[in-house]
Every structure is written in structure tokens, then in C-alpha cells.
Amino acid sequence: MKEFALIAELTRSLPKNDTVVVGSGDDCAVLDLGLPDQFVLFKTDAVVEGMHFLTECEPEKIGRKALARCLSDIAAMGGAASSALVTIALPKKFDVEFVKRIYTGLNEIAAAHGLAIVGGETTTNPERVLISISLLGLVDKKKCILRSGAKVNDAIFVSGELGGSLAGRHLEFEPRLAEARWLAQNFQIHSMIDLSDGLASDLRHILHASKVGADILASAIPISRAAKLQARAESSSKPPLLSALTDGEDFELLFTVNTKDAVPLLDGWKKEFPKTKLSCIGKIIAGHSLKLHDKGGVRELSAKGYEHFA
Template sequence: MAEPGRPGEDELIARYFRPLAGEGAFQLLDDAATIRPPAGRDLVLTTDALVAGVHFFPDDPPDAIGWKALAVNLSDLAAKGAEPIGFLLSLALPPDWTPDFMAGFSAGLGDCAARGGCALLGGDTVRTPGPLTLSITALGAVPPGGTVLRTGARAGDLVFVSGEIGDAALGLRLRLDPSLGARLDPAARDCLLDRYLRPRPRQALAPVLLAHANGGMDVSDGLVGDATKMARASGRGLRIDLDRAPLSDAGRALIASDPALFEVAMTGGDDYEILCAVAPARAEAFRAAAAAQSVPVAEIGVITDGPDIAFIAGGAPARFARGSFSHF
């Protein structure tokens, strides 16, 4: 039985999620969806779970929570070179959820789904005594055998990263310590906070990676840690010049106020940019194709025969207290 002022499960699904349903979802009236993969394509599947108090603040705007839940999965698909097909949502709601929260959450989720071309196919909605917990499984498609794997980097490949690094981690610091915002003008502060709240998956790079990259992954746990993961997964070494890592004007301004924040920018998570390994012979074509998609990319290092992993800053080896975000 629904509690006063709140819809029951069937009405909740009909009100907030049925408008997001895609082809094959049967208007979310069945227990399963049916999809037909594009002819001659491989399926790519990815899933991410988000927990209040771990991946987002419980009082973050509901639309930002909905946006981020799907965006992090679209980022994974983009890094594999995959075109989105659809997604499944599992949502565990705590006792204090409200219709206003659900309206905002579904609006943000729907905005990201519409922009990403990735419709809702189904899922599950349950109650939990614990914090808000949600999980999305996204499906994409690539040409046969075309998935861009983190294991594909080769010795001699140049390492590129898209966009700007560190903004989300610095935005999290601002969220944890609002007094840091006094060091920035309001526009710069808001830019960093927004990059933490609403990641922008680099879907436009997916076909570029398919055409030119040997290996790739998205930067979700920090540039230093994720570059290390790609090299290790490929059985290679790595040399990265962190002075070449692209920073936004807002990020540079905050780091200038406290140089210790450079480590936060290089090792913090939630960038959701693309890190990839490209053969030198393909580098110019890769740059041109990325520019044609209006996605900035920066060359920051090289894959080596290994096994040494080296990060350089200011012309000297860089040492960090931790390489990346980890749950454990």
C-alpha cells in the first residue's frame, strides 16, 4: 500500500520512468525487455552502482544524481568505442524519499538519456532501510571485434587524454570545504562544482577511438591510477609527463592558490574523460578526427616495454600518497 502523499510502486514507475522507456521496453509493463542488436555488431555491456554518501552527497540536486547515474555508464561505452543502445535501472529507495526527489531524479536521468541517445529498457524499484542506492547497466554496440580494450596498448604508443583533468576532484574539494571557493571568482567555482555534479561523457570520441586507438578507458578513478591500470592490463610500462596534463582555467586558479591540490587533480576521480593509446603513425589522424568532433585531446606520454611506471612533474619523478580513488 502506498504511503500518504507518495505513489505506490506501479504508479511510481508509470509516473517517473515510463516516459523514458524505449523500443522493446513494452512501456515497462512486463518483467523483461527485448532488443535486437544491430546487424553484424557486437554487444558491449557495462554497469555502475552509486551509493549516497559514497558516490554523491545525499543532498546533491536530484536531477544531478539522475544525470550522473547514467553519464558514468555512457562514459564507459564511449571509451570502448560503443554506440549506446539502452539501459536498465535498479533503484533502492530509502524510507524518506519524496515525489519531488523522484521528479528531479527522473528529469535528470531523462535529460542524459535523451542527449546520449540511450533509452530506458527496464529495471527494478525496491525499498531499502539504508542509503539511496542505484545501479545502471548500459548496453552498446561496436563492429565485430572492434571493442577498444584497456589491454590493447602497445609499446611505443602515444598516450592521449581528452578534455581537462582534475576539475571534478577539485569540485569535490570545494563541496567538502566551501571556504576554498573564496579563492576563486564565482564562475570558476561554479564550473568546478558542476564538473563534479554532472560529468560529460565523451561519446563523440567513440568512433574516433574505433578508427585510431589501440587501447582505451575512461578516467573515473584519477589520471595517475587509471593510466597505471591501462599499462598494467596491457603488460606494458608507462611514462607520463603530468605537466602536459590539460587543466581548465578554473582548475589552474585553484591549484595556484594551493599547489598541494595538484596531487588532488592528478589522482582524484570523476573526470570521465577518455584516456587512450595511439600508434605514432595514427597520431595526427587521431588529433584531426578528435578536432572534427570538437573534442580537445592532449598528448601526455608514451607506453613503454616496461615494466616501469613513471610520472614526471617539474622535470622530476612524481610521488603520490595514493594513485587513485579506491573503494577498498
């Protein structure tokens, strides 16, 4: 939580001008740069060796992940990606082939989403590889989805399956751009975020921004096979549900809609994206608590999960 406290402190008095529709505090900044029907989305993100990847990883996957994380944030706003700048910081002695392959991964996923890479910077960093991406996107003014729009009684949905991402998915996930665009075009999505830190933490961001609470049903949370395997392999016993709530780097979509849209949305999703799960996991309530309901009773959910597991 230290990171969030620091961000809150740093962002309290950032300079603004009249182009800023939404500044810091959502998945992307939203800017009105004078385009008639569209806002510009603006995002930056970095991956660091040892934190987000190991150098033993295939370099293509490292490059891919660096960009895919940013694309996932564009998706969370209901937008489309436009162009990116790439900064790579490398140790003094670096392997040229390694860097070329990072770019191969970057270029492939950029091309797949119609994104142009329009420049960047190469610099030195004594010990670790760092890749930083700055990304521009566009979103229809009327379809831009923020974290702050959740309303009491909204149904809460999550795409895909959660947990155990470290087993491999964190390098291979597909940013949900097509799904998010479809949602934005066909339904009035009240709020949305992409899952980077874990459901328990990221849902809090929506609740905080929207000044509401939520009731979540444990049995409705989609738990990935990787999270189940992880629980079986590590006798240390992190329950799969806890993995699904807190592992992070799932890069799935978490969003809320009016309850009356829930059934048509589920129905439409199944036809449009038959291979991707969509789960209704709970509802928005008044107040600011985040409660997990399961067989053992009701627990308050924190960013680390729940207090005791029955």
C-alpha cells in the first residue's frame, strides 16, 4: 500500500490545463485535444528485469509484455491504441541479439492491434534492463469508460479466469481490446478497470473512485487452472481462491453495469467471445465496504485477500 500512498501524495498538486478531462487516477489519462468526437488516451508504463520478467525469459515475450500491459489499460477505457514510443535502458554490456528479439515481440503485438511505434530512446542502466512505453489511444467521447461510474445495484463482471499468472500467462496474455470495445459499443458500461494488481486490490480502485461498496460471492470467482495447480504443487497451501483474488497480472477486464443489462450482456458475450469466460461475481452496494461471501460466512476483503480462510 506504500506505493498507493506515495502516488496519492505526488498527484495531489500536479499542474493541469484545460485539455485534461481525467488526469492521474484512472487506467489512462483522458485528454481533449480538439478532435470533434474523440478523446485522446495517454498512458505510460515500465517493466523492469527481476520485477516483471527474468532475463531467462524469451526476449520476444519480454517486449510483448511491456506493450501488452499498456494496451490492457487502453482497453480498460474502451479505447483503441494509436501509437507508442519505446524507451529501453540496458546494462553497458548488452547482447544485440537480445535487444533485437525484444523489439520483435514488441513489433508483433503492435502490428496485431494496428499500433504504430513511432520512436523512442535507448539509454544505459548499470544493472537491469528496463523497458518503458508511452502510448496514445483514441476513444469516442460518449464511450469512454472510467473507474468512477459504478452505481449502487450494478452487477460486477470479470472476464477470463484469475490467479496463477506467474506460471506463464503474465508473459502471454491477450489484452482485452476487442472485448472492451464490444462492451463499450453495445452496452452502457458504468465503470471498468483492467486487473493488474489482483481482483481484491483493483476492485477497490473502482469502489474508491465511485464512492461505493461491493458484495462479492466467493463461489462465483473464476479461478484459473494455473492457480489450482499452484495450490496443489506448493504444499505451503495458498488456497486457489486467494490466488485468484491477489496474485495480480491477470490483465482481465473488471466492470460494472446496470443489473437490467446483465443477462443480455452475458448472452451477447457468449456469442461474440465463446472461448472467453465472463462471470458475474457480485454487486455494487452503498457504503464503502468490500465483502466476500462464502460458506464460512462474510469477510471484509483487503488488498491482501481476507483475514482467515475457513
